[in-house]
Amino acid sequence: MAGLTQQVPFLLETRIRDLDARYDSGAAFQPFARRDGKLVTGQNPQ
Numbered sequence: 001m002a003g004l005t006q007q008v009p010f011l012l013e014t015r016i017r018d019l020d021a022r023y024d025s026g027a028a029f030q031p032f033a034r035r036d037g038k039l040v041t042g043q044n045p046q
Contacts, residue, residue, distance in 0.1 A: 001028055 005011060016023045026032025026043070033042030 013023055013025070024032075024034055029045050031042070031044045033040060
């Protein structure tokens, strides 16, 4: 979204998917959270 894909060596989302990990995301600039057992992770860029 920041337009910096040419300045970074790789995108974290791409690297996670390359390692066959599950990647979930919400709508851009909106709160988003996932829970897996006791692990809770999320984003809130506001």
